[in-house]
Amino acid sequence: MSIKTLFTPLRRLFGYYETYHGNGRPLLKFIGIIGSLTYLSFYLIRFTKPNPKPFDDIGIRAFVITLFALLAAHDQWPEKLKKFYLPYSYAALIVCMPFVNVYVSLERGGGVPAMSNCFIALSFLVMLTDWRNTIAMLLVGISMAASLFFALHPGGHWPADMLAQIPAYLIILIGGGAFKLSEKQIDSEKSRLAAALAGSIAHEMRNPLSRILYALEKMQAVLARPKVHESVKTLEGEQIDALYRHLADSEGAVRRGLQVISMTLDGVSNKPMDATGFRYLSAAEVVQQAVEEYGYESDDARNRVSVKIESDFTFRGDETAYLFVLFNLIKNALYYAAAYPRLHVTLTVGDQQVKVHDTGPGIPADVRKTLFEVFRSVGKSGGTGLGLTYCQRVMHAFGGDIRCDSVPEEFTEFSMTFPKVTDEERERHRLEVIAEARTVLAGKRLLVVEDDEAQRAMTLRKLEAIASTTEIDQAADGQLALRMLAERKYDLVLLDLRMPGLDGYAVAERVRGGDSMNRGVHIVAYSSEPAHLSRFRALQSGMDHFLSKPCAEMQLLANLQHIIRRRGATSVSAASRLAGRRILVADDSAFNRKAIAAYLRNAAAFVIEVEHGAAVLQQLRAQEGIDAVIVDLHMPGMDGLETARAIRASREGWCGVPIVAMTARSDEPAVAAATAAGMNGFLVKPVDALVLYDTLSRLITGGSAMAPHPEAPRTREARAESQDHDGMLNLQRLESYRRLGMLDELLNDYLPEMQRLVSDLQKTVDEGDVQGSIDALHSLLGMSGEAGAQALYQNVRRLYVPLLEEGLWPSGQEWLPQLQALAARTEEALKAYCAQQAASGAAS
Structure with missing residues (x-):
């Protein structure tokens, strides 16, 4: 050897x-x-x-x-x-x-x-x-x-x-060796899977990158070689269309590559889905969107896919995750297109199911048993084996399921079953969408530009839900749209692309290139043209978004409110959570109740109004399903604190209902008294709509909101800017009344009531009636705050709080005449504001 x-x-x-x-x-x-x-x-x-x-x-x-x-x-x-x-x-x-x-x-x-x-x-x-x-x-x-x-x-x-001890030594040796062998096998499997995953992603990305390279080559062919002495080259219309088509192909290829990467990484991480972000979706709309946005490799592949809507239904889930599910199933079906020239893929929606059916090679029964296992790929080289596992995980997160039926050499069909959404849930969803859209679009101006009269009327009907708070104009062609945009300020333009004469692309280019007041307006392409061909050109023309026709009412409203998302998005979302909720409001002032009720009804809540604490208990006994109670602390008879204590001591099913205190006082003793009485939230008059929405939504959904909402510095600055030049009025609050259509009530109801309260105060002062003066000041405080009478509210509050806490009249003899004079100036300012708004509305 x-x-x-x-x-x-x-x-x-x-x-x-x-x-x-x-x-x-x-x-x-x-x-x-x-x-x-x-x-x-x-x-x-x-x-x-x-x-x-x-x-x-x-x-x-x-x-x-x-x-x-x-x-x-x-x-x-x-x-x-x-x-x-x-x-x-x-x-x-x-x-x-x-x-x-x-x-x-x-x-x-x-x-x-x-x-x-x-x-x-x-x-x-x-x-x-x-x-x-x-x-x-x-x-x-x-x-x-x-x-x-x-x-x-x-x-x-x-x-x-x-x-x-030799047997014990052997056990250590054998056990340790077995553990090390197992560890090595695990490391080896990890390495193998990592290599397989890297190879799979590389394989999946090859086709999108090839499509981008192909599109670039085609664009180079359109853009002929430049000549040395030619500084400007004019492209023909067909060449421009070809460039846009190739750019759209490139964009689609990039989107498909990103889809593959996202789906693969989600499958590897196996992280649980967060159901808190789920929302109600239309199955038909998501399926149409998936077929429209999928990154096809060729026009032939696109023509092999069709959609059949037997009956639409609503499901609760995550739109992006379900789009990835459909993308994966479409990708799997089209994989065999080259080998099966007659292959066709049909997506069918109906009976709480979405089915993806292809006429490809089929899958044997023994293979279908392991189809949804991790890293299981059948008959495809380079597949990740993660896609169907991801699909199953998503469907289970939605509360549904996915199964596969197949006959070899005939068909393969994946059926996704969704849990039913009750009529009550569907209605609540509809109200939530409407409430959020109303709040986001309140006071905005929309222009619908559409040459087809029937389609224009259909779009306007879909926008009827927000018509009470949003101004909606219409134009039948591009020229008229430009004239209207030159005359009025708009917040959003819903623009058809294909119109005779001046089409949507030209309208957008002229708006963006001009110097009109609407140069920065949101422009949304609203077209039945294929999105994969038109989206890129629309964006290049200066438009901000692309919406495909047909578009259902809820989808249209949801898209519009996402496009015009104003500041205070958290409170807007809070308003949407009040849709369908039953809110009981108790205040001895009918005018204060009316303002609160108007805010709540604008958020699609159901409002019950009562004027004293005893009526609160009566309504709680008579009606089921009241979600929250708002009570004024200072009411005749049973006040807010006594009402809260009675509710908590009732031992009825409604004894735990959220109770929100409403008062002009926000000091620590007032908050402590409300807390001791069992109240959960605190609203300071005049009540701000966004604070109202936020407080109620947090309490109804199980949160806490006891402390009074302090006014943040930015809010104080905004309110200062919203007051008129001498600080008489709160224009922000008055603007909210204008959007709610309550200015007439302000003139016809609020002003006479304020005059009456000032007269009652004079009478109680003359009679030396401290309690009567407290009651009059309390009502005047709430009334002036809700009516946007900023200066009067502040003056009354300085008088009311010391009188309530100490029972002492204000010092000096001039406070009442000064208050009366301020009330008179406030009345004049409110009338002038309403007249100005009426004139502005008539002119527009």
Whole structure:
């Protein structure tokens, strides 16, 4: 046997050791540190207990500590010596672990300490290398120890307790080896899956990148080689259309690549879906959107896919996630298009199901059993095997399921079943969408530009839900649209693309290129043209968004309110959560109730109005399903605090209903009293609509809202800007009344009532009636705040709070005449504002 043949197995064995400690694993350095400290500390601990014949192994320990210290000093080894570090570590482990511990145990004649040291050494050795080298190191180390011991002690023998521990040593060795083998298999599987995943993504991205390259080549062909002396080249209309078509193809290819990456990463992460962001979706609309937006590889592939709507239905889920599900199923079906020229894919919507049916090769029954397993790919080279697992996870998150039916060489059909949405849920969803759209679009001006009279009328009918708070104009052609845009300021233009004369593209270009007041208006392309062909050109023309026709009412409203998202988006969302809720409002002032009720009804809530605490209890007993109660703290008879205490003490099913205090006082004693009475929220008069929405929505959905809402600095600045030049009126509040159509009520109801309250105050002051004055000031405070009479409200509040808390009249004799004069100026200012708004409305 040659020396080379003899050393080949040894080199292979050491190769396993090198692989185990490859990639910079610092195990040897760490074991060097631990070993040095352990051998030193154990030596010192041994002498804390008396031993008549201790085997003093200080020399051996010093040698072992030195070997371990050299292992720990790996980073300090000279570069030219580091190549010898692994061979050195191999010899050092043999000496420090099995050799030294077995030899010392033999010298001591066994015993518990010696056995423990051997167990510790063996356990560390199992962790420090693979199972082959563990066995090799043990055999070499034990042989060396036995040879040295019996050479020094010819009559010596193996201690019986060491021999008795051999089964335990074997268990450690076998168990550790099995664990290391399992760990290696797991690492190997991870590496394999990582390589497969990288290869799959590369495979999936090849087609989109090829499509982009193809489109760029086509664009280069359209853009002929420039001539040296030609500075300007004019493109023909057909060439421009071709460029836009190729750009659209490129955009679609990029979207498909991003879709593949997102779906693959979601499948690998296997993270649970967050259901809090789910919303109600139309199955037909999402399916149409998926078919329209899918990144097809060719026109032939696009023509192979069709949609069949038998009956639409609503489901609750995440739109993006479900689009990825449909993208994956379409991709799988079209994979076989080249091999099956007659292959066609049909997406059918109906009976709480969406079915994706293809006339491809089919899937055998035995394969279908494992179809939804992770990394399971059937009949496709380069597939990730993650897509169908992702589809199943999404459907389960929606509360539904997905199954596969197939007949080989005939068809494959994936059926997705969704849980039914009740009529009550559907209606609540409709009200939420309408409420949010109303709030977001309140006070905005929309222009619908459409040459087809029937389609224009249909669009206007879909916008009827917001017509009470939003001004909606219409134009039958592009020229008329431009004239209207030159005369009035608009917030959004819903623009058809294909119109005779001046089409939508030209209208958008002229608006963006001009210097009119509407240069920055939101322009939304609203067209039945294929989105993949028209979207890019529409955006290039200066439009902001693209909506496809047909578009259902809820989808249209949802898209519009997303486009015109104003500041205060959190409160807008809060308003939408009040849709369909039953709110009980109690205030002795009918005018205060009317303002609160108007805000709540604008959020699509159902409002019950009462004027005292006893009526609150009556309504709670008579009606089921009241979601919240708003009570004024200061009411005649049973006030707000007594009402709250009575509700909490009733022990009825409604005793836990959220109760919101409403008062002009926001000091700590008022808040403490409301809290003690069992109230959950606090509104300060005059009530701000957004604060009202936010407080109620948080309480109804289980949150907390006890502290009064402080006015943030930006809000104070906004209110300061919203007041007129001498601070008389709060124009922001008056503008909200204008949007709600309440200005006439302000003139006909609020102003006479304010006059009456000022007269009542004069009478109670003349009679020295403190309580009557408190009542009059309380009503006047609420009335002036709700009517936007800013200066009057502030003046009344300065008088009301001290009188209520201390029962003392204001000092001096001029406070009442000053109040009366301020009320008169306020009345004039309110009348002037209403007249100005009426004139402005007539002119427009």
